Amino acid sequence: DAGVTQSPTHLIKTRGQQVTLRCSPKSGHDTVSWYQQALGQGPQFIFQYYEEEERQRGNFPDRFSGHQFPNYSSELNVNALLLGDSALYLCASSLRGLAPSSYEQYFGPGTRLTVT
């Protein structure tokens, strides 16, 4: 049973460029959330996708956008990169529902983005 996968593992970009990160959810999961984790901090919620729509959004500018595909995989796009966007980007999947287990999120290994 494949867990959450993310690509690429590492990425180095220059300020002003654009980047796309990819995520495949755990088998059977239909909801994907993205988090940004700066060094020494806890993850911060960027947004969540369900049924190919953005359902919730954290306090991030419009430079951050995403997409969910019919197979539930997802992309995170960041435009006009800033030095402050350097972070570990984590994807998490879950199965939307009412059971308590639906609140548990399964995280991928993350993509380390460095902006120079």
Place this chain on the structure above:
Amino acid sequence: SQQGEEDPQALSIQEGENATMNCSYKTSINNLQWYRQNSGRGLVHLILIRSNEREKHSGRLRVTLDTSKKSSSLLITASRAADTASYFCATNGDSGGSNYKLTFGKGTLLTVNP
């Protein structure tokens, strides 16, 4: 902004000892979860406690929740070197818009010395 604050920020103990980490949060919650992160990689879910529960156990883990004080604690008994990691508490809100979104604290770095 981050919901919770873990205490202490760093904890160093010897193998076999117990480790206790605390978490405080600010708003009403549906549930509180604890996650572990090894060396800046992905997070692993450890345990979930609902707002109407006071204590929960899973193996060597014991979690308590005090909603009146908006605080939780994670106890790891008989610690092992492999428990060395960062531990985060995360909350799910109790209103429709905040459901499913996790709000994390800054974490406690636990070091277990052999």
